[in-house]
Amino acid sequence: MANLSLRHVYKTYSGGVDTIKNFNLEIKDKEFIVFVGPSGCGKSTVLRMIAGLENITSGELYVDNQLVNEVTPKDRDIAMVFQNYALYPHMNVYDNMAFGLKMRKVEKSQIDEKVKNAAKTLDIYDLLKRKPKELSGGQRQRVAMGRAIVRNPKVFLMDEPLSNLDAKLRVQMRTEISQLHKKLQTTFIYVTHDQMEAMTLGTRIVVIRDGIIQQVDTPQEIYNHPKNVFVAGFIGSPQMNFINSRLKYAGGRLIALFDGEQLILSDNISKALEKKGYADKNIIIGIRPENINIPGKNSGNERLVEFNVDLTELMGAESYIYLSKGDFNLISRIEGIVDVKSGDKIKLALDLNKIHVFDADTQLAIL
Numbered sequence: 001m002a003n004l005s006l007r008h009v010y011k012t013y014s015g016g017v018d019t020i021k022n023f024n025l026e027i028k029d030k031e032f033i034v035f036v037g038p039s040g041c042g043k044s045t046v047l048r049m050i051a052g053l054e055n056i057t058s059g060e061l062y063v064d065n066q067l068v069n070e071v072t073p074k075d076r077d078i079a080m081v082f083q084n085y086a087l088y089p090h091m092n093v094y095d096n097m098a099f100g101l102k103m104r105k106v107e108k109s110q111i112d113e114k115v116k117n118a119a120k121t122l123d124i125y126d127l128l129k130r131k132p133k134e135l136s137g138g139q140r141q142r143v144a145m146g147r148a149i150v151r152n153p154k155v156f157l158m159d160e161p162l163s164n165l166d167a168k169l170r171v172q173m174r175t176e177i178s179q180l181h182k183k184l185q186t187t188f189i190y191v192t193h194d195q196m197e198a199m200t201l202g203t204r205i206v207v208i209r210d211g212i213i214q215q216v217d218t219p220q221e222i223y224n225h226p227k228n229v230f231v232a233g234f235i236g237s238p239q240m241n242f243i244n245s246r247l248k249y250a251g252g253r254l255i256a257l258f259d260g261e262q263l264i265l266s267d268n269i270s271k272a273l274e275k276k277g278y279a280d281k282n283i284i285i286g287i288r289p290e291n292i293n294i295p296g297k298n299s300g301n302e303r304l305v306e307f308n309v310d311l312t313e314l315m316g317a318e319s320y321i322y323l324s325k326g327d328f329n330l331i332s333r334i335e336g337i338v339d340v341k342s343g344d345k346i347k348l349a350l351d352l353n354k355i356h357v358f359d360a361d362t363q364l365a366i367l
Contacts, residue, residue: 041210083160093146100147
């Protein structure tokens with residue numbers, strides 16, 4: 001169990017390319033932290049620096065208030081679960097899980113106890129004599145986690161551990177990993193590009209883009225209050241809709257122009273934008289698919305807009321309707337099955353109490 005501190009961490013490769021830039025993060029003991037971002041954003045590089053598998057170019061890494069920049073991976077008391085499981089094919093499950101302990105000269109009786117206890121925790125006790133080739137993907141992933149558990153490390157690192165599994169098994173393993181964290185009461189740091197995994201697993205999410213932290217917060221706070229357009233578009237499925245607009249005065253309050261439509265902003269939003277000097281300026285309005293809905297289903301301040309229907313996806317409990325209006329393409333998420341098809345026109349209500357407003361130049365949240 002441990003807290004971690006990354007202070008002004010940089011990673012620079014040959015050619016002077018900064019992959020990680022001024023990375024600052026405080027991780028509390030027993031937290032479940034999820035690094036999320038698109039492929040190539042640097043999240044796995046940060047994980048490998050914490051593990052000691054990558055050198056830190058500059059900056060400091062502390063584990064339990066001790067500087068570990070120069071500490072070897074084996075002495076950091078950190079266990080890592082890799083994307084490809086990294087099991088020894090010639091060893092059975094028992095020996096794979098015991099291997100690290102044997103290298104540390106742990107007594108045979110202790111190894112046996114630790115391996116069997118971990119196997120029971122992960123429900124793979126009956127598989128201890130099998131070779132990796134005799135296991136399913138989910139079973140191999142449990143073995144890889146078991147190998148980490150037996151070491152009883154201060155920190156668990158997981159690098160996209162579920163990416164090789166099918167969709168149904170990923171959901172099951174997400175639940176098991178969450179339960180494992182609660183049971184072990186240890187610090188977990190988890191890397192994924194799947195925002196659904198991030199939202200369901202993390203006590204806090206770290207959204208990364210191009211090696212720079214964009215936002216750190218709880219899943220709900222990031223969903224409800226994204227700090228910029230990138231975070232708003234990355235977190236949420238389907239992603240947030242964005243409307244380039246311009247603010248104007250009408251009837252003493254601000255309105256946003258949207259392809260000939262006038263979106264009358266609520267008093268609170270109008271006053272806040274006016275106070276910040278955004279009257280007669282370009283903005284980006286963000287609205288989540290669930291807030292483009294059937295009239296009467298929103299929170300009160302609705303604006304009815306007619307859209308062209310480009311595509312409908314029936315998801316069972318809900319429908320995704322892909323819409324277009326002028327140069328804009330939007331997605332609506334509506335409960336139940338909606339009887340519309342490609343080529344239809346449909347009037348839907350935008351919930352103007354639930355919009356997000358971003359600066360058109362900086363793409364930062366204004367409110």
